Each structure stands twice: as structure tokens, then as C-alpha cells.
Amino acid sequence: MASLTKSTEVGSAWVDVGTALGMADGSSYELEVQDKAGTGLGHAIAVETDANAAPAADARGHQYYPRTAAGGPTRVTFAKQANRWLWMRSAQGETLYAVATKS
Numbered sequence: 580m581a582s583l584t585k586s587t588e589v590g591s592a593w594v595d596v597g598t599a600l601g602m603a604d605g606s607s608y609e610l611e612v613q614d615k616a617g618t619g620l621g622h623a624i625a626v627e628t629d630a631n632a633a634p635a636a637d638a639r640g641h642q643y644y645p646r647t648a649a650g651g652p653t654r655v656t657f658a659k660q661a662n663r664w665l666w667m668r669s670a671q672g673e674t675l676y677a678v679a680t681k682s
Contacts, residue, residue, distance in 0.1 A: 593633035595664055
């Protein structure tokens with residue numbers, strides 16, 4: 580049995596999560612972040628680019644929050660497109676995980 584859900588570590592530096600998670604062009608994925616300690620602290624910033632180069636260090640983007648005792652994580656359906664890259668970084672530098680399942 581193969582695991583269809585994949586994860587990759589996200590820290591303070593930009594990570595190309597689309598590539599790290601093996602996202603295929605033309606496919607959609609359920610995407611969320613989880614924190615290493617399971618406390619619901621911190622959040623990730625996500626930026627989509629049209630070139631395979633990390634965004635500027637201070638680039639602003641969409642914010643993804645992990646699950647907390649008060650509720651679920653930010654969960655979105657992400658459609659991977661050709662010639663577009665999805666980058667994430669941890670806003671406060673704590674270790675987070677980008678988790679995706681092909682939908």
C-alpha cells in the first residue's frame with residue numbers, strides 16, 4: 580500500500596513545496612500545514628511564482644495556520660499548474676510541515 584499523503588518540512592527559508600511534495604501539473608491537492616509540536620502555534624506563508632526562483636525574503640503571501648484546540652487548520656485545494664511554483668516558509672521560524680493529498 581502506498582501512502583497518498585505526503586509531507587515536507589518548512590522552516591524559515593523558502594521551500595518549493597510543489598516540487599518537494601511531487602505535485603503534478605494539472606492535478607489538485609488538499610493542502611494544509613502542521614506544527615511539529617502539535618501545539619497549533621505559528622503559521623506558514625505561501626507564495627506562488629511564475630519562475631523557479633524563491634521569492635524575496637520579505638515577500639507577503641497567503642497564510643496557513645495549523646490545527647489548534649479551537650478548530651481545524653487552514654485547508655485549501657491547490658491546483659498545480661505548469662510553469663508555476665508554490666513556495667512556503669515558516670513566519671516565525673518554527674518547524675512546520677506542508678502536508679498534501681492528491682484530490
